[in-house]
Amino acid sequence: MIDTTRPWTVGLDVGGTKTHALLLDGGGVVRAERRAPTQTGVAGVVEGSVHLAKELLADTGVAPAELAGVGLALPGVVDPVAGTCRNAVNLAIDEPVALAPLVSAGLGGVRVRLENDLNAAVLGAQHLLAAAGEPPSDDLAFLALGTGLAAGLLLDGRLRRGAHRGAGEIGHLTFVAGGAPCACGQRGCLEQYGSGSALDAAWPSRTGRPSPVEVFEAAAAGDPTAVAVRDEFARAVAAAVRVLVLTCDVGTVVIGGGVSQLGQPLLAAVVAELDRQAAASSFLAGLDIPARLRLAPAGVPAGAVGAALVGRTERNR
Amino acid sequence: MIDTTRPWTVGLDVGGTKTHALLLDGGGVVRAERRAPTQTGVAGVVEGSVHLAKELLADTGVAPAELAGVGLALPGVVDPVAGTCRNAVNLAIDEPVALAPLVSAGLGGVRVRLENDLNAAVLGAQHLLAAAGEPPSDDLAFLALGTGLAAGLLLDGRLRRGAHRGAGEIGHLTFVAGGAPCACGQRGCLEQYGSGSALDAAWPSRTGRPSPVEVFEAAAAGDPTAVAVRDEFARAVAAAVRVLVLTCDVGTVVIGGGVSQLGQPLLAAVVAELDRQAAASSFLAGLDIPARLRLAPAGVPAGAVGAALVGRTERNR
Numbered sequence: 001m002i003d004t005t006r007p008w009t010v011g012l013d014v015g016g017t018k019t020h021a022l023l024l025d026g027g028g029v030v031r032a033e034r035r036a037p038t039q040t041g042v043a044g045v046v047e048g049s050v051h052l053a054k055e056l057l058a059d060t061g062v063a064p065a066e067l068a069g070v071g072l073a074l075p076g077v078v079d080p081v082a083g084t085c086r087n088a089v090n091l092a093i094d095e096p097v098a099l100a101p102l103v104s105a106g107l108g109g110v111r112v113r114l115e116n117d118l119n120a121a122v123l124g125a126q127h128l129l130a131a132a133g134e135p136p137s138d139d140l141a142f143l144a145l146g147t148g149l150a151a152g153l154l155l156d157g158r159l160r161r162g163a164h165r166g167a168g169e170i171g172h173l174t175f176v177a178g179g180a181p182c183a184c185g186q187r188g189c190l191e192q193y194g195s196g197s198a199l200d201a202a203w204p205s206r207t208g209r210p211s212p213v214e215v216f217e218a219a220a221a222g223d224p225t226a227v228a229v230r231d232e233f234a235r236a237v238a239a240a241v242r243v244l245v246l247t248c249d250v251g252t253v254v255i256g257g258g259v260s261q262l263g264q265p266l267l268a269a270v271v272a273e274l275d276r277q278a279a280a281s282s283f284l285a286g287l288d289i290p291a292r293l294r295l296a297p298a299g300v301p302a303g304a305v306g307a308a309l310v311g312r313t314e315r316n317r
Numbered sequence: 318m319i320d321t322t323r324p325w326t327v328g329l330d331v332g333g334t335k336t337h338a339l340l341l342d343g344g345g346v347v348r349a350e351r352r353a354p355t356q357t358g359v360a361g362v363v364e365g366s367v368h369l370a371k372e373l374l375a376d377t378g379v380a381p382a383e384l385a386g387v388g389l390a391l392p393g394v395v396d397p398v399a400g401t402c403r404n405a406v407n408l409a410i411d412e413p414v415a416l417a418p419l420v421s422a423g424l425g426g427v428r429v430r431l432e433n434d435l436n437a438a439v440l441g442a443q444h445l446l447a448a449a450g451e452p453p454s455d456d457l458a459f460l461a462l463g464t465g466l467a468a469g470l471l472l473d474g475r476l477r478r479g480a481h482r483g484a485g486e487i488g489h490l491t492f493v494a495g496g497a498p499c500a501c502g503q504r505g506c507l508e509q510y511g512s513g514s515a516l517d518a519a520w521p522s523r524t525g526r527p528s529p530v531e532v533f534e535a536a537a538a539g540d541p542t543a544v545a546v547r548d549e550f551a552r553a554v555a556a557a558v559r560v561l562v563l564t565c566d567v568g569t570v571v572i573g574g575g576v577s578q579l580g581q582p583l584l585a586a587v588v589a590e591l592d593r594q595a596a597a598s599s600f601l602a603g604l605d606i607p608a609r610l611r612l613a614p615a616g617v618p619a620g621a622v623g624a625a626l627v628g629r630t631e632r633n634r
Contacts, residue, residue, distance in 0.1 A: 139480045153565075155477060162566020163456045164604070169563045172600055174556070176494070185598030239491070246486045247564045248470075249479020281502030283489060287481070 006068045010053045011124075011308025013073040013117060013301055014038055014045055016090030016147070020301040021052040023060055024308035028127060030300060032060045040092040045074075045099065050106030069111040071311025072103065073120035073303045077165045080310075083114055115310045117303050118144055118152030118168055119159045121296075124306030125254040126154060128297040139251035141168075141244045142302065145237065146257035149191035151244060160248075170243050171195065175236055190243075194236030196259045202229045210258075216265045234269035238277065241270065245289050253289075256296030267295050323385040327370045328441075328625025330390040330434060330618055331355055331362055333407030333464070337618040338369040340377055341625035345444060347617060349377045357409040362391075362416065367423030386428040388628025389420065390437035390620045394482050397627075400431055432627045434620050435461055435469030435485055436476045438613075441623030442571040443471060445614040456568035458485075458561045459619065463574035466508035466557060472565060487560050488512065492553055507560075511553030513576045519546045527575075533582045551586035558591065562606050570606075573613030584612050 007026025012019060015038060023032040034055055039048040053070060057063070076088025083100030085093060100112040115123075122142035130136050138157035144150055149171035153160040160167045171191030172184050179188025192198055196212060203215040203226065215233075218226035241253050260266060271290045278285040296302050324343025329336060332355060340349040351372055356365040370387060374380070393405025400417030402410055417429040432440075439459035447453050455474035461467055466488035470477040477484045488508030489501050496505025509515055513529060520532040520543065532550075535543035558570050577583060588607045595602040613619050 151564075155472065156475065158473065158475075160472060160565065163568030163609075164566055166562075166604065167564065167566040169566070173560060173563055184600035186594070186601065243490060243560065243564060245483075246490055247468075247484065247560060248477065249481055249484040249486070251480030277503070283501035284503065287483065292480075 006066050008062050008066050009068050009308045009312040010056055010070045011073070011120075011304040011306065011311055012049050012052060012071070013120065013303035013307055014049065014075070014091065015117070015303075016075060019048055019052060020304040021049075021056055022301070022304045022308060023056045023062065024305065024312070028131065028309075030305065032056050033301075033304075034059070038091070040090075042093060042097050042099070042102070045091055045093065046102045046106060049103050053103075053107055064108045064110055067107075067110045069113060069311035069313075070103065070107060071120065071307035071309065072099065072112065072114050073117040073307040073310070074099070074114060075117045078114045078116045078119075079165075080114055083112070085114055111311075113310050113313070115307060116152070116161070116165070118142055118150055119161065120152075120306030120310055121256060121303040122152035122154045122159070122254070122306065123309050124302035124304070125256060125294075125296055127305055127309055128300055128302060129252075129254070129294060132297055134294070137252050141248070141250045141253045142296070143237075143240055143244065143253055143255050144257035145194065145255065145259035146196050148197070149195045149236075149240060151240075153244075153248065153250065155248060155250065170240055173243060175239055190236055190240055194233060194240055196257065198236070199229070199233055199259065202233075210261075212259050212262050212266075216262055216269075220265065230269055231273070234273040237270045238273040241274065241289060241293065242277075242284075245287055245292065251292060252294055253292050254294045254296050254302075256302055260296050261298065263295060263298060267293060323383050325379050325383050326385050326625045326629040327373055327387045328390070328437075328621040328623065328628055329366050329369060329388070330437065330620035330624055331366065331392070331408065332434070332620075333392060336365055336369060337621040338366075338373055339618070339621045339625060340373045340379065341622065341629070345448065345626075347622065349373050350618075350621075351376070355408070357407075359410060359414050359416070359419070362408055362410065363419045363423060366420050370424055381425045381427055384424075384427045386430060386628035386630075387420065387424060388437065388624035388626065389416065389429065389431050390434040390624040390627070391416070391431060392434045395431045395433045395436075396482075397431055400429070402431055428628075430627045430630070432624060433469070433478070433482070435459055435467055436478065437469075437623030437627055438573060438620040439469035439471045439476070439571070439623065440626050441619035441621070442573060442611075442613055444622055444626055445617055445619060446569075446571070446611060449614055451611070454569050458565070458567045458570045459613070460554075460557055460561065460570055460572050461574035462511065462554065462572065462576035463513050465514070466512045466553075468557075468561060470561075470565065470567065472567065477565075487557055490560060492556055507553055507557055511550060511557055513574065515553070516546070516550055516576065519550075527578075529576050529579050529583075533579055533586075537582065547586055548590070551590045554587050555590040555594065558587065558606060558610065559594075559601075562604055562609065568609060569611055570609050571611045571613050571619075573619055577613045578615065580612060580615060584610060
């Protein structure tokens with residue numbers, strides 16, 4: 001239920017390097033957007049979030065009292081009921097901190113809800129795909145390809161947080177036995193091959209533009225090394241998609257994260273790899289995995305949209 | 318809610334080679350048990366199930382009218398609402414068949430419910446572990462190591478069937494790139510390494526006893542080939558467990574299926590492998606995977622118990 005007398009919500013996706021903020025109206029439409037470098041630590045996250053929210057309100061002339069709520073998406077282990085966050089390494093927040101009341105105090109007592117960033121992103125992606133005219137779905141994974149590789153899961157309409165709030169950590173499944181060392185201590189983890197960082201390492205930027213853009217352009221132009229880098233990357237992403245489909249049988253897999261800004265060429269490379277595998281396996285062909293793939297809508301930050309949706313819910317999901 | 322005037326339910330786990338049947342009382346205790354070779358085809362499954370149910374009733378003097386219901390667990394794609402089963406290759410049932418009304422008609426109109434066999438097994442395992450004094454859990458995977466390798470998932474108290482009723486098919490994730498060919502058309506599938514069939518192939522029975530028993534005994538006696546076979550098997554099972562934990566973060570993983578009759582030596586081999594991996598990875602160590610492992614209770618067929626539980630539910634779960 002949307003409170004029509006207070007239809008606005010602010011969503012903040014607090015990433016390791018930048019924070020994305022937006023104002024959502026009662027119809028679920030983004031009405032204003034801002035981004036700023038993230039300030040880390042508890043005080044930094046609280047002050048940065050409060051400051052960005054106030055700027056959005058000033059931009060649009062909305063009063064804090066008109067807000068139904070504020071949602072914060074955080075790259076850590078979130079307890080949405082307690083309003084705490086812990087293990088957010090990239091924010092320099094380790095022990096559990098009750099961020100929600102601190103941000104609320106800075107915004108005149110408005111209700112603040114927290115959510116894990118990938119959980120927010122899957123809710124945001126669900127909303128954005130429906131807004132773009134896709135058939136409504138309550139069964140999605142958001143596969144984030146960025147610094148790392150991980151997924152947010154919405155199964156049968158419910159966020160799957162996991163018994164220890166660790167669901168979706170598929171980037172640390174083994175892709176290459178005895179392969180590249182991972183910071184987690186294992187070797188050959190999927191995220192060493194299927195993340196933005198993996199592309200950065202395999203094809204360091206030569207022109208200052210993002211590595212993924214350079215690799216995919218060079219591959220399209222026929223550079224054999226770039227083709228090899230692109231295709232190995234696509235194999236790893238396809239493996240991540242297969243893990244999500246064979247384990248959870250999720251209806252839709254949304255490819256998001258920074259690398260997804262590549263758009264159609266990325267989707268085409270992953271689909272080509274999935275098609276190649278399905279040609280050899282009637283089992284895989286029957287799963288029709290390519291038909292489940294979507295790109296995260298371009299230009300709209302799914303995590304911040306999802307954070308705003310979390311901010312306006314009456315109850316935790 | 319249990320109907321105390323009709324407290325009994327029959328559960329039938331119709332496997333590819335044998336059918337397990339039991340009578341559960343209102344307190345969830347197994348009061349009679351039978352098994353018989355499975356008759357395949359629609360008529361075979363219906364007649365075999367009706368016959369076994371009648372035998373159980375005759376064994377115990379319970380009248381059909383005293384049954385709250387009958388549950389059938391089937392190795393295929395089940396629509397529990399429609400009461401249909403399809404794609405049960407090992408039962409020679411391909412197209413969707415409404416088995417529930419056929420079995421019901423043979424048993425005087427008693428309510429019959431169908432469930433996928435692994436879904437029934439995870440419900441049965443949940444019930445049996447609680448009955449054995451484990452803390453109650455509504456977040457479990459049942460990892461079946463038998464002819465193949467697959468899992469049933471109970472997440473946050475709800476069966477995870479999947480968008481296309483295909484959740485838990487982790488046996489067809491790649492374990493060895495370019496490895497052993499699988500009937501599914503892929504190579505190196507997990508079930509080529511972590512199933513009972515994999516042990517049969519790697520160590521054909523020499524004495525007529527089951528291969529898993531022979532391998533584990535020979536390995537315990539120091540036979541280096543057997544040690545290698547056992548440890549590769551344990552690596553594959555550990556990989557399956559990691560997939561379940563990292564993807565779904567399931568609270569408990571119950572190791573079941575025929576191979577689980579090995580008991581503690583199987584659990585010890587898998588735990589040793591998981592411990593070895595955790596020693597190299599603080600990330601894995603933090604997941605505390607060995608603490609989540611349980612063996613399916615010995616001597617009680619979890620699938621048939623789960624089928625009986627399904628048979629007595631008022632609504633589908």
